[in-house]
Amino acid sequence: EIVMTQSPATLSVSPGERATLSCRASQSVSSNLAWYQQKPGQAPRLLIYGASTRATGIPARFSGSGSGTEFTLTISSLQSEDFAVYYCQQYNNWPTFGGGTKVEIK
Amino acid sequence: EVQLVESGGVVVQPGGSLRLSCAASGFTFDDYTMHWVRQAPGKGLEWVSLISWDGGSTYYADSVKGRFTISRDNSKNSLYLQMNSLRTEDTALYYCAKGSRLLLLDYFDYWGQGTLVTVSS
Numbered sequence: 001e002i003v004m005t006q007s008p009a010t011l012s013v014s015p016g017e018r019a020t021l022s023c024r025a026s027q028s029v030s031s032n033l034a035w036y037q038q039k040p041g042q043a044p045r046l047l048i049y050g051a052s053t054r055a056t057g058i059p060a061r062f063s064g065s066g067s068g069t070e071f072t073l074t075i076s077s078l079q080s081e082d083f084a085v086y087y088c089q090q091y092n093n094w095p096t097f098g099g100g101t102k103v104e105i106k
Numbered sequence: 107e108v109q110l111v112e113s114g115g116v117v118v119q120p121g122g123s124l125r126l127s128c129a130a131s132g133f134t135f136d137d138y139t140m141h142w143v144r145q146a147p148g149k150g151l152e153w154v155s156l157i158s159w160d161g162g163s164t165y166y167a168d169s170v171k172g173r174f175t176i177s178r179d180n181s182k183n184s185l186y187l188q189m190n191s192l193r194t195e196d197t198a199l200y201y202c203a204k205g206s207r208l209l210l211l212d213y214f215d216y217w218g219q220g221t222l223v224t225v226s227s
Contacts, residue, residue, distance in 0.1 A: 036151075043218065044151065044214075046213065096153065
């Protein structure tokens with residue numbers, strides 16, 4: 001099983017600031033990495049796939065980068081609706097998720 | 107518009123059985139691999155199982171292997187999860203999720219709202 005590790009567990013950011021979330025794989029997953037956003041009481045929503053391709057309707061302030069074992073999700077200027085939990089998921093092998101990063105208001 | 111609507115979640119005793127359903131609409135159901143993903147209360151996401159477009163291939167997480175069975179009925183645009191020998195650690199919100207392509211290993215581009223399974227005596 002490929003273990004996905006996200007850091008930090010919690011990120012406190014002020015609106016308008018930049019947020020950088022990290023995801024590390026225990027072995028290479030190539031670019032087979034997706035990011036999801038989950039708000040309380042809602043299902044996860046796909047943000048990024050292929051490590052860097054935004055899903056349909058996702059604003060340009062969300063960007064993904066990385067390959068192999070190290071990945072980053074960047075939110076360039078946090079809006080109020082972006083405060084949520086973010087998960088990475090690899091699909092190079094049987095799917096596994098990271099433990100999540102909660103982005104909270106500072 | 108893609109819609110996935112899960113049902114069947116209830117409170118069940120340890121050792122019991124349950125069948126979850128997912129009704130799909132808004133896309134050509136038999137063009138895609140389908141998945142179940144679960145989330146224990148206050149916890150992260152865990153992939154549970156997948157089924158290929160034609161039902162010919164199924165795979166399971168080790169945590170449920172031998173106890174859960176995934177199936178689909180393409181004529182009814184429906185996905186199922188038969189859950190046997192339930193344990194307290196199976197308590198979770200169960201999501202039906204659509205794979206983005208025919209590939210088995212994939213990301214999930216649409217999710218249902220989930221159905222809650224509680225295993226408790």
